[in-house]
Amino acid sequence: MTGAPTSRDSTTPVGKPLLGSSCISRSILILLPLTLLLPWVTASTLNCHKTCICASNIVSCSKMNLTKIPTSLPIYTAVLDASYNAITRLHAEWTTVELTKLHNLLLSHNGMYFISTEAFLYVTHVRYLDLSSNSLRQLDESMFEPLARLEVLLLYKNRISQIDRTAFSGLSKLQKLYLSQNQVSRFPLELVKEKTRLERLSLLDVSSNKVKILPIQELKALPAWIKNGLYFHDNPFACDCNLYNMLAHWHIRRFSSAIDFKDDYTCILPGPQKTMVAVFDLNRDYMNCSTVKAEDQETHLEQKLILNCDTRHRDMNKTWTIPGNVLVTPGSNHSAKVLSDGRLEIVSVQPEDSGIYTCFAMSAVLNETLYVTVKVHNFTLNGSNETLNTAYTTLVGCLASVILVLIYLYLTPCRCPGHSKAKSQQEDSIHSSVLSATPSHEDLGTKAGLSRHVAFIDPKDLQGQNGKLNPDAEEDLEYQERDSRRGRGQRKKSDAESISSVCSDTPIVV
Structure with a gap:
């Protein structure tokens, strides 16, 4: 008799669980912890024996002919050295995990010419970044902004010619920036100038570039602790005494930037020959700039x-x-x-x-x-202004008086009698224009009918020693006696105040 098998006929023993279900349960229990540990496993799969050298928290991948940074870096990595390779591009996904302990990142000597603006999103704790000796040509907007803890940035010996003004924004803790041996033609004043400068920046190196003009007045106004670490030697500056004066002051203050590289500060003399000379020699051999002393x-x-x-x-x-x-x-x-x-x-x-x-x-x-x-x-200060105004007023008054005297002496017309005859008698002596005090016979005969006489007296005849009137003038006495014999009355002697100057418009009436 056939029929459906009963429960006893079943191949599965009564009261025992299925074998497959128990295996599945055990597999789930084993795999669940592994999935929780998956990030650690993927972050630690770097083969430190073949690809890089690992020493505690230091991972050195230098000189390994790498074309990209190895992925799956240990999460405990503090120093990563990938220099002297062929990593030409640094993409945003060069690391897929956040390396919170990484503080030194070395990427020099790679021929790198491209860096993504998101390349540093997972390494925000980096304090030392070396990108020197590469082929970078420009620094884009906010390129280093994620690196808020960065203190030292090495960019020397690249081909950088363009720097966005916001390329270093967000680097509030940056202390040293090396931009030497590039093709920079504009001095990045915004990095050191008041209100726009990086707060902690104490060293800026823009030496060996193509900077031709320096903002000298702005540089003079900087604090000494910035000037001490401001290097701009070996640039094609035009020779100028302002440049010499600034560097000479820095040398007197013993700034490291002026002391350590004194012989490397050069400039180009004006002229077609473009002669390059030392800036500190401009006060002697070339432009005769004045010697600088400490300012009081x-x-x-x-x-x-x-x-x-x-x-x-x-x-x-x-x-x-x-x-x-x-x-x-x-x-x-x-x-x-x-x-x-x-x-x-x-x-x-x-x-x-x-x-x-x-x-x-x-x-x-x-x-x-x-x-x-x-x-x-x-x-x-106010008193000095008043003194200056008083002196100025006095000077103006003196000049005006001199001008009036000169006008009076040389521009007043001479209306002396007989002036019309003076043209024909220019060969006479220098006193010919002065009428003699003793009239000639012809004049006496002509003026005999006049009741009043006009006489022009030479002041020399009336003055004695020290300019006083000579009371013993013989000619005056003879003239008075002559007038008395002619019945005209004795002529009074004139006082000193009544004598006018030679050729005066007002004759002396006697």
Whole structure:
């Protein structure tokens, strides 16, 4: 009798589970932890024995003839060296996991000419980036923005000719930037200028480029701690005394940028020959630029004076001494006080404030001493203006008086009697234009009928010693006697005030 098999006829024993289901369950339990550990497994599959050399958290893939950076880098990698390879392009997906411990990335000597703007999204903790000795031609907008912790950036010995003004935006902790040995033709002033500069940048190297013009006035206004690390030697500058003066001041202040590369600062003399000379020789052999000395500070009475302790390093402890080597301390009775930023303030300057002020700056790496010589003019600023106005007014008045005297002497027409006859008597002596005090017989006969006589008297005949009237003038007495014999009455002697100048328009009436 056939029929459907009963439960006993089943091949599966009663009360025992299926073999396949138990295997599946065990497989799931084993695979589940593996899936949770999958990122670790994929990030640690780098073969450190064949591709790179691993030493603790350092992965060195240098000189391995690589065309791309190996993927599956260990997540604990702190230093990655992929220099001296053939990695020409750095794509955004060069790493698929975030390397939070990576702080040094070395990619030099690869012939790299392209870097994606998203190449650094997974390595935001990098502090040292070496891209030197490659073939980069331009730095695009916000290229390094993800690297907010970057402190040192090496870009020297590339072919960079274009730098976007925002290429380094976001690098608030960048301290050193090396751009030497490129083809940069514009000095990146925005990196060091007030309000736009990188806050922590203390070294900028743009040496050995194609910069022809420097913003000298803007560079002079920079703090000393920036000037100390500003390198721009070996550029085709035009020779100029302003350039010499700036570098000479930096040399006096012992800035590293002027001391270490003094012989490498060159410029091109004007002219068709394009002769290249040393900038520090412009004061002697070439352009006769004036010798630079340390600058003094001048002020006036009752002015507010602030002295800056402009040190070569940032964040230094500063103390001051005033003339007489007196230390300025908080709460002292001196008019000077040290401000919170290290500057010295004198509220109302007095004559005794003239002299040498000394700033002592100290830090863990440098001790620096600065001297500032102050000269106080012995007048207030407003008083000097009034004095200048008074002197100017006096000078104008004197000039006007001289002009009037010259006009009176040389431009006043001469209306002396007999002036019409003077043309025919130019060969006479220089006194021929002056009428003699003794009239001739012809004149007496002509003027006999006149009741009043006009006589022109030579002042020489009336003056004695020291310009006074000579009371013993013989000619005057004879003339008076002659008039008395003719019945005309005795002629009175004229006073000194009644004598007019020679050729005066008003004759002397006697």
